[in-house]
Amino acid sequence: MDYRQLKKDIIAYSKSIGIDKIGFASSDPFIEMKNLLIRQQELGYQSGFEEKDIDKRTDPSLIFDGPRSIIAIALAYPSRMKDAPIGKKGERRGIFCRASWGIDYHILVREKLEQLASYIDSRIPDARYKLMVDTGELVDRAVAERAGIGWSGKNCSIITPEFGSYVYLGEMITNLPFEPDEPLHDQCGECRLCIDVCPTGALVQPGQLNAQKCIAFQTQTKGLLADEFRDKLGNRIYGCDTCQTICPKNKGMDYHVHPEMEPSPEIAKPLLQPLLSISNRDFKEQFGGISGSWRGKKPIQRNAIVALAHFKEKSAVKELIEVMKEDIRPVMRGTAAWALGKVGGSEAKEALLEAEKEEQDEEVLQEIKKGLDFFTIKDEV
Known part of the structure; x- marks a missing residue:
């Protein structure tokens, strides 16, 4: 041959x-x-x-x-x-990475x-x-x-x-002996924009990533999001593109050569509030065909709550209160409690004070306290 x-x-x-x-x-x-x-x-x-x-x-x-x-x-x-x-206000959206x-x-x-x-x-x-x-x-x-x-x-x-x-x-x-091709030389040069703009400093040095600090990784975890990452998440509900979008080598790069890769706007940038109560069936039907669904709906819902807190979305207060009171998952209740503190308002504060008396889970109680602490800080200011 x-x-x-x-x-x-x-x-x-x-x-x-x-x-x-x-x-x-x-x-x-x-x-x-x-x-x-x-x-x-x-x-x-x-x-x-x-x-x-x-x-x-x-x-x-x-x-x-x-x-x-x-x-x-x-x-x-x-x-x-x-x-x-x-x-926009009242219709905030999250984003899946490219x-x-x-x-x-x-x-x-x-x-x-x-x-x-x-x-x-x-x-x-x-x-x-x-x-x-x-x-x-x-x-x-x-x-x-x-x-x-x-x-x-x-x-x-x-x-x-x-x-x-x-x-x-x-x-x-x-098992076939093909002649190997030549590797390409590094063309990044002195540029270090990706390192400088990484939201969490996960790129510790050129070519070395601390995955534990990477926003993309954090969006896929299932527990409570560590405090240090919550304000860094923005409206990302899966993945992070910052180190790619800043890269000069990606300037002008936008290829639409595979129809299967074209994003459905309502899936790639979904409304956040409907995600809080989406059923397993509806989640699978809407998002099951994309790679960002592989960890299930729990991380996506948690991230949607954090994103609503990021926007301080007042219209979501009632839904966040419902999650805090009714969701059987402590991670969701706790994240919603923290988010209510971030969003603020008398309705949110009253709900947190009420939940503090009724909640039994210790982790959730800690998140309720964090939520209430936001009001203390506001009062002091």
């Missing part, structure tokens, strides 16, 4: 099925990434969502028998929403990889491969960097010359 010609044919085929960028890498262990992950683990910077076994994350031979090469792909997604609804616009990218990228695999099967019947999209063991960023898809930016995103960092990544480990 002429693998050089096969590689050219695979590249041509990938373009015909809508893969925006493709690269080939060796299947050698990712030693540098392993050292970085060990350091991240030592510092407590991991999110906890990753594969726990660092060796599996960095050595293809531990998850695939006889790897010879890895094929990496990238699909470009839009950075701007057409006909985006504008929130990587959660349109169909769940895991589905779309996997479909492209499966099409690629079928083509390879038609050419090499005894070919073997393993497909991965985000949830696989290997670090997508490390594979994409080695395969020449883009360079690893200071914001820990893969940045491509053609599409900026607005790309979804996937890869395929194979």
Whole structure:
């Protein structure tokens, strides 16, 4: 088999099925990434969502028998929403990050990889491969960097010359000996805008992220949001794009090449107040098709409450009181109590004082106290 010609044919085929960028890498262990992950683990910077076994994350031979090469792909997604609804007083809106616009990218990228695999099967019947999209063991960023898809930016995103960092990544480990492509040189230069504007200082230095402090990670947690992050959340209900939108390499990057990725404005920027009482069924029907729904409705609802507090939305007071009094989940009751203090007003204060007498959960009582403390501060001012 002429693998050089096969590689050219695979590249041509990938373009015909809508893969925006493709690269080939060796299947050698990712030693540098392993050292970085060990350091991240030592510092407590991991999110906890990753594969726990660092060796599996960095050595293809531990998850695939006889790897010879890895094929990496990238699909470009839009950075701007057409006909985006504008929130206003009484109709405040939240925002899902761009990587959660349109169909769940895991589905779309996997479909492209499966099409690629079928083509390879038609050419090499005894070919073997393993497909991965985000949830696989290997670090997508490390594979994409080695395969020449883009360079690893200071914001820990893969940045491509053609599409900026607005790309979804996937890869395929194979038993075929493809010639590797050349990695790209780092093009961030002296720029450190992403580090300087990170809302929580999660980018501790170029290429190093403390995931525990990252707003994107915090929006996906299910417990009470730590105090230090509440005022940083803004109206984000899933994810954070700050380190991407500030990046000069993303200026003017907005590609609408995949119809499946086009955001539905009412899903990507939903009204906040209806989220407080949405049923499981309605949540699944409305948001189940996007990647931002993977943790269920609880984090989204909690974040919606924090966003209403951010706006100090008076029209939401009655609904927040109902959540504080009636919701069976302590996280929701507590977050609503804190939010009522932020929003303020006599109705909110009276409800908090009443709830303080009736609430049994200690964590919720602490949040009620925080809510009432806002009134003490206002009185002092």
